[in-house]
Amino acid sequence: xxxxxxxxxxxxxxxxxxxxxxxxxxxxxxxxxxxxxxxxxxxxxxxxxxxxxxxxxxxxxxxxxxxxxxxxxxxxxxxxxxxxxxxxxxxxxxxxxxxxxxxxxxxxxxxxxxxxxxxxxxxxxxxxxxxxxxxxxxxxxxxxxxxxxxxxxxxxxxxxxxxxxxxxxxxxxxxxxxxxxxxxxxxxxxxxxxxxxxxxxxxxxxxxxxxxxxxxxxxxxxxxxxxxxxxxxxxxxxxxxxxxxxxxxxxxxxxxxxxxxxxxxxxxxxxxxxxxxxxxxxxxxxxxxxxxxxxxxxxxxxxxxxxxxxxxxxxxxxxxxxxxxxxxxxxxxxxxxxxxxxx
Numbered sequence: 001x002x003x004x005x006x007x008x009x010x011x012x013x014x015x016x017x018x019x020x021x022x023x024x025x026x027x028x029x030x031x032x033x034x035x036x037x038x039x040x041x042x043x044x045x046x047x048x049x050x051x052x053x054x055x056x057x058x059x060x061x062x063x064x065x066x067x068x069x070x071x072x073x074x075x076x077x078x079x080x081x082x083x084x085x086x087x088x089x090x091x092x093x094x095x096x097x098x099x100x101x102x103x104x105x106x107x108x109x110x111x112x113x114x115x116x117x118x119x120x121x122x123x124x125x126x127x128x129x130x131x132x133x134x135x136x137x138x139x140x141x142x143x144x145x146x147x148x149x150x151x152x153x154x155x156x157x158x159x160x161x162x163x164x165x166x167x168x169x170x171x172x173x174x175x176x177x178x179x180x181x182x183x184x185x186x187x188x189x190x191x192x193x194x195x196x197x198x199x200x201x202x203x204x205x206x207x208x209x210x211x212x213x214x215x216x217x218x219x220x221x222x223x224x225x226x227x228x229x230x231x232x233x234x235x236x237x238x239x240x241x242x243x244x245x246x247x248x249x250x251x252x253x254x255x256x257x258x259x260x261x262x263x264x265x266x267x268x269x270x271x272x273x274x275x276x277x278x279x280x281x282x283x284x285x286x287x288x289x290x291x292x293x294x295x296x297x298x299x300x301x302x303x304x305x306x307x308x309x310x311x312x313x314x315x316x317x318x319x320x321x322x323x324x325x326x327x328x329x330x331x332x333x334x335x336x337x338x339x340x341x342x343x
Contacts, residue, residue, distance in 0.1 A: 001124035002015070004057075005056055006051060006055050006056070011323075012323040012326055014322070020126065022068070022127050025069055025071050025130060027068050027128065029064070029081060029121075030063045030064050032063040033063070033142040034058040040057045043057055047267075052112045052113060053112070055110070058109075058120035060085070062145035062148075064081065065081060074130075082136060082146070084100075085110075086100060086107070086132070087106070087107040101292040102292075109121065134295045136299065144302055144310055148298045151298040157181060158181060168191060170196060170235040170254045171185070171194070172238060174203060176338055179312060180309075181241060182209050192229065194235065194254075197214075197216070198218060200216065205337075222254070226254040233256040240263050241264045243265025244271065255283060257281045258282050263288065312337050316340040317341060318341070318342055
């Protein structure tokens with residue numbers, strides 16, 4: 001089969017490699033679409049240390065079952081599926097509490113780090129455990145289904161946060177995940193959603209996808225503007241969807257006393273925190289990682305149009321053009337959001 005292999009940092013090649021051998025508890029999926037995640041782009045340049053070459057990246061995928069392992073029941077050849085990006089053991093203390101994203105034996109598809117290596121879905125076929133499969137609604141195209149992983153990250157972040165219909169929320173960062181958080185907040189009935197980003201085109205996208213207001217992160221008196229919209233207090237909840245010290249600072253400044261900040265982005269391994277502001281204003285910091293069982297709800301939200309993923313796709317290209325699209329995404333080409341690779 002053909003696969004897009006990260007041979008060394010910033011060098012991808014299409015290679016002919018063996019089709020994965022299916023284990024008894026696995027299925028072989030014929031990949032029909034796989035999205036390039038921001039984490040793949042950071043892996044491409046080596047900045048995260050989570051994609052050590054050589055590795056096949058890619059974890060946002062959908063396709064159809066080509067083969068089932070000897071121990072698999074309930075699934076058959078031709079079934080249209082997607083799968084979790086997290087391979088969890090199902091046996092550890094966290095898994096037994098249904099916190100599968102915190103599994104002690106967690107492996108992420110398409111990741112190669114110091115602890116493990118698991119090839120991903122930028123390939124014609126991928127073998128995955130049957131326990132992480134989800135069946136696709138009939139009206140859902142493979143390209144849309146490939147984005148359910150990103151939607152699940154957004155939904156998990158919102159589910160971890162104290163959101164109600166009366167809430168005001170700030171979303172710092174209007175990239176893919178930020179735009180999906182905005183859509184999920186809208187679907188949950190959040191009253192006011194303020195988007196913040198440095199890029200005006202992304203702010204316009206935020207408005208189209210449900211933000212009630214949008215501000216440039218470079219604007220003067222940004223926090224004061226948010227307070228003006230929220231009775232002088234600040235937002236009830238902030239979502240930080242970038243993962244850098246300056247954007248976290250914006251989230252903290254825009255949140256009211258007693259409010260909550262959900263940390264989604266993790267570009268930086270560590271950031272400096274304004275400890276006194278957090279303590280004296282009694283702010284709650286909430287971490288959120290991947291997703292934990294949200295796929296069925298996400299598939300339903302996409303299939304009924306509550307979350308629009310199709311409009312976030314900038315291009316769908318053959319696997320053979322993958323290296324070029326990675327270069328363009330890494331260069332932060334203006335207007336590019338989500339690129340799908342089609343093996």
